[in-house]
Amino acid sequence: MSIIYTPLPIELVLEGIDKEGPPLQELEVDGVKMLVEQQSIDKCRIVRLLSTDPADYLKSELMPGTEIRYVPQFGRSNVEPDQV
Numbered sequence: 358m359s360i361i362y363t364p365l366p367i368e369l370v371l372e373g374i375d376k377e378g379p380p381l382q383e384l385e386v387d388g389v390k391m392l393v394e395q396q397s398i399d400k401c402r403i404v405r406l407l408s409t410d411p412a413d414y415l416k417s418e419l420m421p422g423t424e425i426r427y428v429p430q431f432g433r434s435n436v437e438p439d440q441v
Contacts, residue, residue, distance in 0.1 A: 389413050401427045
């Protein structure tokens, strides 16, 4: 249980708390796990990195918001950075 101290009305603070966000998928790109949001049939947007390696967070191609190409292929890597 949490206590929230705020001068705002509780209705305003809790507005939208029961709404679910978009469905996320966990993918691995070059050994880096991440959560992505499906944008279209072949594109995803990186939402969050799940890596424990600090160097992965410095890679510009893995920044949250970056679109990646998603091509399902069984037995092979199925994601590649999108060069937009």
